[in-house]
Amino acid sequence: xxxxxxxxxxxxxxxxxxxxxxxxxxxxxxxxxxxxxxxxxxxxxxxxxxxxxxxxxxxxxxxxxxxxxxxxxxxxxxxxxxxxxxxxxxxxxxxxxxxxxxxxxxxxxxxxxxxxxxxxxxxxxxxxxxxxxxxxxxxxxxxxxxxxxxxxxxxxxxxxxxxxxxxxxxxxxxxxxxxxxxxxxxxxxxxxxxxxxxxx
Amino acid sequence: xxxxxxxxxxxxxxxxxxxxxxxxxxxxxxxxxxxxxxxxxxxxxxxxxxxxxxxxxxxxxxxxxxxxxxxxxxxxxxxxxxxxxxxxxxxxxxxxxxxxxxxxxxxxxxxxxxxxxxxxxxxxxxxxxxxxxxxxxxxxxxxxxxxxxxxxxxxxxxxxxxxxxxxxxxxxxxxxxxxxxxxxxxxxxxxxxxxxxxxx
DNA sequence: GGGTCAAACTTGACACTGTAAAGTAAGCGC
DNA sequence: GCGCTTACTTTACAGTGTCAAGTTTGACCC
Numbered sequence: 001x002x003x004x005x006x007x008x009x010x011x012x013x014x015x016x017x018x019x020x021x022x023x024x025x026x027x028x029x030x031x032x033x034x035x036x037x038x039x040x041x042x043x044x045x046x047x048x049x050x051x052x053x054x055x056x057x058x059x060x061x062x063x064x065x066x067x068x069x070x071x072x073x074x075x076x077x078x079x080x081x082x083x084x085x086x087x088x089x090x091x092x093x094x095x096x097x098x099x100x101x102x103x104x105x106x107x108x109x110x111x112x113x114x115x116x117x118x119x120x121x122x123x124x125x126x127x128x129x130x131x132x133x134x135x136x137x138x139x140x141x142x143x144x145x146x147x148x149x150x151x152x153x154x155x156x157x158x159x160x161x162x163x164x165x166x167x168x169x170x171x172x173x174x175x176x177x178x179x180x181x182x183x184x185x186x187x188x189x190x191x192x193x194x195x196x197x198x199x200x
Numbered sequence: 201x202x203x204x205x206x207x208x209x210x211x212x213x214x215x216x217x218x219x220x221x222x223x224x225x226x227x228x229x230x231x232x233x234x235x236x237x238x239x240x241x242x243x244x245x246x247x248x249x250x251x252x253x254x255x256x257x258x259x260x261x262x263x264x265x266x267x268x269x270x271x272x273x274x275x276x277x278x279x280x281x282x283x284x285x286x287x288x289x290x291x292x293x294x295x296x297x298x299x300x301x302x303x304x305x306x307x308x309x310x311x312x313x314x315x316x317x318x319x320x321x322x323x324x325x326x327x328x329x330x331x332x333x334x335x336x337x338x339x340x341x342x343x344x345x346x347x348x349x350x351x352x353x354x355x356x357x358x359x360x361x362x363x364x365x366x367x368x369x370x371x372x373x374x375x376x377x378x379x380x381x382x383x384x385x386x387x388x389x390x391x392x393x394x395x396x397x398x399x400x
Numbered sequence: 401g402g403g404t405c406a407a408a409c410t411t412g413a414c415a416c417t418g419t420a421a422a423g424t425a426a427g428c429g430c
Numbered sequence: 431g432c433g434c435t436t437a438c439t440t441t442a443c444a445g446t447g448t449c450a451a452g453t454t455t456g457a458c459c460c
Contacts, residue, residue, distance in 0.1 A: 160368055249418095357438050
């Protein structure tokens, strides 16, 4: 049994976390293409082959980064909700704002989390942090679930709408991605979001 | 003025199209990571540096592949709409079916089209084929646009919802991505889609 | 304390990638 | 025939992920 309270390891001292942090930094600075095993290693001050002892190759590192990313993502959602007014409708709007804001602030992380082969693999492996984000969604959706209905229905509707809007918005499909949310296409999405789970 | 009707070029005979086709094939066989300039060149029977004379590097090739992908995408949408019943609501459902089907059949292409740095660049450059897909969307949305309203509102709602659902569905967030659409979460999305553009 | 051993890390190598520069060949106008 | 632009090849180089060995380090046990 190791005695130290913090997880200092043999040589470097929790290299694993340092590599993830380096990866997040690279991601923010240069996007998904700048994320490289060797550059992470260099930034953490170790040799290029050191990461192999902590992750299963580049994909393993991306998985770990996605885990960290989900934590940040959950924090964005939670903060947005806690900061705004507490009407069910306002909380719904807040989670959407948090979703888009996270994408604006951390586009590279969003790519790792939701892009390509990322998501499915994460869900099946270390889906704890993603589950937390989903719990926030569930919590916000709950007031809109009709009595006796499966909450999954509203959740799928809300998630799909917000997710799709965020990606298209960030891709510039609805105008410049750095435009303010209020008064833009975001409001139109919220209008539809307000009709979620209501009887026809 | 060149005399040949088909665009046979000097040596290879329209290498450009051959490279794009090779790229699409690689994409279907091995996903986005299998798409490589050198492998495309090899498959087209030319040296690895030949593609540089037709595309601006790998990104240029991806752009051209995305253009081809948008043509296939539009065909999927159009076919789905033409095949099904012609009620406005049915046409709306059909375009969503075509969207998801395209993703199921050509996941790699969807990555190139909508993933990463793809979309924004395409829109700003050779957005002709993407415009065609958007025109189909517009056409299907038209009956749902309230008198005097800006059609962009409904279009943004519909596109966001379908796009988000497709990506999440293909990522396995709503169960196995090869499950039949009828009777699954897809129906729940369609339920919300039916409330598009209606007054509150 | 000293020995044992496994984990953490380094070194070196390999195949593969994109890209640039220089060389070669092929088609076209004249 | 002669130039000359275009299409393509050859060669080279800096990075990349990954594997197979070495080397160091720390922990544990007697």
